[in-house]
Amino acid sequence: MYKLVLIRHGESQWNLENRFTGWHDVDLTDTGVAQATTAGQLMKEAGFEFDLAYTSVLLRAIKTLNIALDEMGQHYIPVERHWRLNERHYGALTGLNKAETAEKHGEEQVKIWRRSFDVPPPAVEMDSEHFPGHDRRYSQIDPDILPRGESLKLTIDRVLPFWHDQIRPAIQAGKRIIIAAHGNSLRALVKYLDGMSDDEVLNLNIPTGVPLVYELDENMKPISKEYLGDADSVKAMMDAVAKQGSKQ
Ligand SMILES: O=C(O)[C@@H](CO)OP(=O)(O)O
Numbered sequence: 132m133y134k135l136v137l138i139r140h141g142e143s144q145w146n147l148e149n150r151f152t153g154w155h156d157v158d159l160t161d162t163g164v165a166q167a168t169t170a171g172q173l174m175k176e177a178g179f180e181f182d183l184a185y186t187s188v189l190l191r192a193i194k195t196l197n198i199a200l201d202e203m204g205q206h207y208i209p210v211e212r213h214w215r216l217n218e219r220h221y222g223a224l225t226g227l228n229k230a231e232t233a234e235k236h237g238e239e240q241v242k243i244w245r246r247s248f249d250v251p252p253p254a255v256e257m258d259s260e261h262f263p264g265h266d267r268r269y270s271q272i273d274p275d276i277l278p279r280g281e282s283l284k285l286t287i288d289r290v291l292p293f294w295h296d297q298i299r300p301a302i303q304a305g306k307r308i309i310i311a312a313h314g315n316s317l318r319a320l321v322k323y324l325d326g327m328s329d330d331e332v333l334n335l336n337i338p339t340g341v342p343l344v345y346e347l348d349e350n351m352k353p354i355s356k357e358y359l360g361d362a363d364s365v366k367a368m369m370d371a372v373a374k375q376g377s378k379q
Pocket residue numbers: 146150151152153154218219221245314315372375
């Protein structure tokens with residue numbers, strides 16, 4: 132039996148401002164820092180020990196991981212940062228306020244953009260500041276595979292190769308692993324691990340800064356899955372994420 136912990140970053144500045152974020156590199160708010168600290172305390176109390184951590188190349192996930200590991204006294208473990216764990220790229224929606232977008236285009240359209248399985252947002256132009264090709268951290272990646280706007284399906288297509296090539300073999304080699312990532316890159320992983328249908332994943336919302344603990348069998352099939360912390364507050368946080376696309 133293997134244990135795996137997934138954690139979405141704590142609240143970011145653009146979560147607070149309710150803006151589509153994607154690959155835009157925003158920092159944590161004070162609440163986000165507090166959530167990451169609490170997550171570390173909860174994992175410490177539960178006796179978790181990690182050998183290796185994976186995260187994205189975005190500040191909010193990296194910081195959440197560092198804060199939580201620091202809190203656990205496990206700041207020294209190796210960390211692998213990879214762009215394939217980045218948030219889903221929100222294309223031309225990046226930076227827009229979700230409630231204002233719902234006023235303009237309707238809540239239904241915003242729900243389709245946020246949660247449909249295979250409808251991508253409108254693409255960013257190559258000359259947009261939100262096209263990743265202008266960012267040094269992506270300079271080694273073939274521009275043809277850099278996203279300009281991803282559906283969940285496209286996000287899954289770029290997250291899963293990293294799971295299969297790197298993370299799964301490390302788990303099966305006995306490494307105890309934590310993955311700090313993002314709402315939609317983690318929805319991609321959870322959909323895959325839980326074998327959820329394209330319809331079921333529509334209602335999956337992942338709260339910020341709460342460790343999600345999986346027990347996996349030899350074939351990486353989930354035996355159990357639970358969030359650490361108070362169940363009612365976790366549920367309230369998930370509902371709040373779902374409502375971010377409502378009109379004000
Ligand atoms: O804006 C984003 O990048 C994501 C996560 O914050 O939002 P959503 O939950 O709307 O997919």
